[in-house]
Amino acid sequence: MNSKFWQQRWQEGRIGFHQSDVNLQLIKYFSTLALPIGSRVLVPLCGKSVDMVWLARAGYDVIGIELVESAVQAFFDEQNITPIITEFTSNFDESTLKRYQGQLAGQTISLWVADIFALSSTAIGDIAAVYDRAALIALPADVRPDYSEQIYKLSNNAPQLLITLNYEQSKKDGPPFSISQEQLKHYYDANYEIIELENQSSILNSASELSVTEHVWLLSKR
Numbered sequence: 001m002n003s004k005f006w007q008q009r010w011q012e013g014r015i016g017f018h019q020s021d022v023n024l025q026l027i028k029y030f031s032t033l034a035l036p037i038g039s040r041v042l043v044p045l046c047g048k049s050v051d052m053v054w055l056a057r058a059g060y061d062v063i064g065i066e067l068v069e070s071a072v073q074a075f076f077d078e079q080n081i082t083p084i085i086t087e088f089t090s091n092f093d094e095s096t097l098k099r100y101q102g103q104l105a106g107q108t109i110s111l112w113v114a115d116i117f118a119l120s121s122t123a124i125g126d127i128a129a130v131y132d133r134a135a136l137i138a139l140p141a142d143v144r145p146d147y148s149e150q151i152y153k154l155s156n157n158a159p160q161l162l163i164t165l166n167y168e169q170s171k172k173d174g175p176p177f178s179i180s181q182e183q184l185k186h187y188y189d190a191n192y193e194i195i196e197l198e199n200q201s202s203i204l205n206s207a208s209e210l211s212v213t214e215h216v217w218l219l220s221k222r
């Protein structure tokens with residue numbers, strides 16, 4: 001699942017992961033993070049998710065990170081926001097990174113066009129919480145330990161609202177990938193207390209016969 005894979009999916013419009021409505025678990029559980037209004041929320045691997053609109057309207061600044069520039073452009077186009085675009089040099093690999101920044105409901109939405117591993121906490125600024133929907137589960141198993149470590153560093157161990165799926169991985173290739181509770185502990189247990197807020201049966205459009213459960217987790221600093 002390299003950059004080319006995602007560039008191609010966006011180019012061909014194969015974005016079945018994108019939801020036209022705000023995620024119901026976000027609405028139901030975001031308050032468990034107990035964030036002061038005006039806090040900055042990190043949305044890793046954000047795509048053009050309308051969940052970011054909900055967060056801004058709820059009074060939070062949003063910092064998104066997305067590899068594919070057309071996804072970021074589509075977000076601002078679809079929300080009728082004219083962004084200010086700024087270029088930066090990654091202090092990780094010297095590559096050029098872009099930040100699209102716009103205002104919505106009095107809040108700032110900053111979307112970085114970048115590989116999440118090319119960013120630092122200095123670049124993105126203070127983060128009060130992380131909202132991970134279809135980010136951890138978009139990544140193959142060998143990348144996930146590095147991803148959880150990167151999220152920990154970028155957010156300085158901020159609490160997370162995390163949504164995962166669980167199904168028999170041998171019956172279908174990801175993404176989205178299945179994450180078991182054991183795997184989740186392996187990625188996050190050292191730095192976070194992990195609480196399951198809810199689980200419910202779900203379906204995958206790409207494999208509707210599969211038995212799938214969706215899990216909502218609250219990860220809090222240890």
Ligand SMILES: C[S@@+](CC[C@H](N)C(=O)[O-])C[C@H]1O[C@@H](n2cnc3c(N)ncnc32)[C@H](O)[C@@H]1O
Binds near residue numbers: 114115134135
């Ligand atoms: C499954 S989609 C989920 C998008 C969004 N979270 C949502 O709920 O609609 C995963 C997104 O992560 C982006 N992505 C994949 N690898 C990435 C990386 N290393 N850094 C930043 N973005 C990445 C992809 O381009 C894609 O838009």
